[in-house]
Amino acid sequence: KVYHIYCKLNKAKPVQYDPQIDPNLLIFSAIDSLGTERMVKYLKPKPQDLERAEKMLIIGKSEGEYFHAETIFSKCPSKYEDTPVNSTNK
Numbered sequence: 001k002v003y004h005i006y007c008k009l010n011k012a013k014p015v016q017y018d019p020q021i022d023p024n025l026l027i028f029s030a031i032d033s034l035g036t037e038r039m040v041k042y043l044k045p046k047p048q049d050l051e052r053a054e055k056m057l058i059i060g061k062s063e064g065e066y067f068h069a070e071t072i073f074s075k076c077p078s079k080y081e082d083t084p085v086n087s088t089n090k
Helices: none
Strands: 004-010 024-034 037-043 055-063 064-076
Touching: 037 055
Parallel strands: 037 064
Antiparallel strands: 004 024, 004 055, 024 037, 055 064
16 A cells, blocks of 8 residues: 655654665655654655755655655755845836
8 A cells, every 4th residue: 555644854863875885775764744753765866955854745655664665755945935036126
């Protein structure tokens, strides 16, 4: 069964990713919206700004001790900051 999990990165635990050893292996701890913590395994390159993401939507399957993510969507605060408006243009 495929699950859609809303969660955030547990920043108190290390993100395991070394692109020189395996660029398609990312392991991290996530806490879902109910407060449950789970290790996540993602067999693709690490999403940009994963550590800065406010929250994530992870789609995948629960197998053994890991949640095997197929897709990760993240919301980073920098994507939603206001762009300064140049007031000299009329």
